[in-house]
Amino acid sequence: DIAPPDVSLTNCDREPIHIPSAIQPHGVLLTFTEADLTLLQVSRNVTTVIGLTPEQLWGQPLTHLFAAEQLEQIRGCLTADFEHVNPLRLSVEVDGQTRSFGGIVHRADTVVVLELEPLQASDEIDFFDFYRFVKTPISQLQRTQTVAELCHTAAAEIRRITGFDRVMIYRFDQAGAGDVIAEDRRADLKAFLGLHYPATDIPQQAKHLYRLNLLRLIPDAVYEPVPLEPQNNPVTDAPLDMSLSVLRSVSSVHREYLGNMGVRASMSISLLKNQQLWGLIACHHCSPKLLSYELRTICEFLGQSISLELATKSETEDLDDQVRLQSIQANFVKASAHCQTLADVLSHNPDNLMALGRASGLIFYEGDAIISFGQTPPEPVISKLLDWVEPQFEADAVLYTTASLGLRCPEMADYRQVASGLMALRISRVQKIYLLWLRPEVVQTVHWGGQQKQQEGVDADGLTYLSPRKSFERWQETVQMRSLPWKACEQEAALELRSTIIGVVLQKSDELALLNA
Ligand code: BLA
Numbered sequence: 001d002i003a004p005p006d007v008s009l010t011n012c013d014r015e016p017i018h019i020p021s022a023i024q025p026h027g028v029l030l031t032f033t034e035a036d037l038t039l040l041q042v043s044r045n046v047t048t049v050i051g052l053t054p055e056q057l058w059g060q061p062l063t064h065l066f067a068a069e070q071l072e073q074i075r076g077c078l079t080a081d082f083e084h085v086n087p088l089r090l091s092v093e094v095d096g097q098t099r100s101f102g103g104i105v106h107r108a109d110t111v112v113v114l115e116l117e118p119l120q121a122s123d124e125i126d127f128f129d130f131y132r133f134v135k136t137p138i139s140q141l142q143r144t145q146t147v148a149e150l151c152h153t154a155a156a157e158i159r160r161i162t163g164f165d166r167v168m169i170y171r172f173d174q175a176g177a178g179d180v181i182a183e184d185r186r187a188d189l190k191a192f193l194g195l196h197y198p199a200t201d202i203p204q205q206a207k208h209l210y211r212l213n214l215l216r217l218i219p220d221a222v223y224e225p226v227p228l229e230p231q232n233n234p235v236t237d238a239p240l241d242m243s244l245s246v247l248r249s250v251s252s253v254h255r256e257y258l259g260n261m262g263v264r265a266s267m268s269i270s271l272l273k274n275q276q277l278w279g280l281i282a283c284h285h286c287s288p289k290l291l292s293y294e295l296r297t298i299c300e301f302l303g304q305s306i307s308l309e310l311a312t313k314s315e316t317e318d319l320d321d322q323v324r325l326q327s328i329q330a331n332f333v334k335a336s337a338h339c340q341t342l343a344d345v346l347s348h349n350p351d352n353l354m355a356l357g358r359a360s361g362l363i364f365y366e367g368d369a370i371i372s373f374g375q376t377p378p379e380p381v382i383s384k385l386l387d388w389v390e391p392q393f394e395a396d397a398v399l400y401t402t403a404s405l406g407l408r409c410p411e412m413a414d415y416r417q418v419a420s421g422l423m424a425l426r427i428s429r430v431q432k433i434y435l436l437w438l439r440p441e442v443v444q445t446v447h448w449g450g451q452q453k454q455q456e457g458v459d460a461d462g463l464t465y466l467s468p469r470k471s472f473e474r475w476q477e478t479v480q481m482r483s484l485p486w487k488a489c490e491q492e493a494a495l496e497l498r499s500t501i502i503g504v505v506l507q508k509s510d511e512l513a514l515l516n517a
Pocket residue numbers: 011012013015017168170178180192197200201202203206216218249250251253254257266267268280282449454466467468469
């Protein structure tokens with residue numbers, strides 16, 4: 001009896017992408033012992049890239065490859081903070097031929113990992129380039145006012161300094177799915193702006209790696225992975241942990257995905273907010289594209305600056321909201337001074353109260369009296385709505401919200417244009433006092449980047465696997481009978497308003513008691 005193959009989406013989450021025991025072919029990887037710099041593992045392409053076979057390297061000290069002063073450089077960096085010394089300028093002389101590399105060093109599993117990327121003449125970045133690459137984007141970013149503007153500028157600046165065909169800001173939502181919220185692209189390419197992608201497109205463990213490593217470069221998705229030899233780290237007798245390796249080979253599923261999108265080169269820069277992955281700067285090129293380590297470092301640095309700006313900008317936006325809500329409260333308290341009853345206070349400036357919930361309709365209900373403002377259903381329907389909403393409140397809750405009223409309460413479906421969203425505030429259960437904010441239907445047209453349904457295939461071993469979606473054509477999902485969601489700060493504002501109202505009511509009854517005394 002054979003168990004049915006597991007085709008759940010979590011397949012993707014289980015692929016151990018940090019231990020492929022292989023690299024991308026645009027460089028070579030060497031591991032050596034920290035104590036005596038003895039070579040342990042090398043990628044098979046050392047033969048072509050360096051000119052020595054794995055057999056000529058295994059068990060040899062690094063002196064076999066590098067001249068004394070370069071060795072000193074390597075040894076020196078083992079006691080320093082790698083980030084500050086990478087990349088090392090290294091060259092290897094074999095058969096009278098000198099080859100120059102950028103060397104990137106880090107530690108993994110008790111060994112030292114050295115990755116060599118051949119240097120190109122165009123890699124040299126002088127002080128003026130550096131100024132142009134860093135100073136201009138930073139001042140452009142600082143000049144922006146909103147998160148949206150910041151993202152737009154970030155995409156444009158990263159594209160300007162790297163020359164990628166397409167640069168996007170991709171933001172994750174709470175469920176891990178994502179949206180392209182800003183884009184700068186070659187004029188002849190189709191827009192991806194506004195497209196939504198399911199969470200499975202970037203699995204959990206990949207997101208974890210993008211928190212550790214803020215930049216991931218795939219210079220050419222069409223390649224033959226280069227295996228490490230021997231396959232296991234001889235010290236641990238286990239696959240080398242390649243989480244921090246810049247050459248780490250890419251999952252074949254993701255390479256197929258890039259192929260379906262028509263992408264040859266891809267680079268992602270992590271955007272973090274409160275240590276969490278908030279989004280990615282996703283860069284595409286239609287042909288292979290290699291970026292020097294120096295330019296990658298600049299991109300990584302810009303990514304960190306953008307992350308910082310993001311945090312301040314979104315805080316400012318929250319703050320703007322708070323200030324707006326506070327002034328609405330203040331207006332309310334001011335109005336209450338001149339009014340006799342609660343109904344008078346509420347009727348004094350209904351637009352003010354509607355603004356508090358960004359609503360287009362407002363209903364005040366006291367005992368059996370209904371006062372409505374703005375766009376609302378007719379009164380008999382309002383009465384039915386009140387009968388329906390009363391039992392919706394949980395135990396001691398005083399607030400109930402829904403952004404799909406027509407689906408929750410089918411009788412309201414006909415009134416979706418004025419009441420698809422409802423925020424109901426219970427002021428008094430005993431006296432049946434309620435305040436209701438209504439929002440209209442937003443026929444949200446959601447653009448998904450291709451069908452959501454995953455296609456499955458069967459690999460050479462007969463195992464079923466999930467393959468990335470074959471189509472990147474938009475399909476539209478029209479979400480009906482829904483309003484814009486009720487933000488947490490709007491719900492908090494309603495709760496605060498309730499305390500204010502109760503304060504006002506108590507004060508009025510005290511005044512009344514004094515008058516009657
Ligand atoms: C990685 N998937 C990624 C990455 C991105 C995306 C940006 C980071 C690596 C890179 O820079 O290319 C997805 N790229 C997108 C999306 C857009 C984009 C959504 O440009 C939108 C415009 N992918 C699948 C399925 C699986 C999968 C079904 O669709 C699982 C079987 C896997 N994606 C997958 C894996 C990685 C990945 C394993 C990690 C690649 C790595 O770093 O090795």
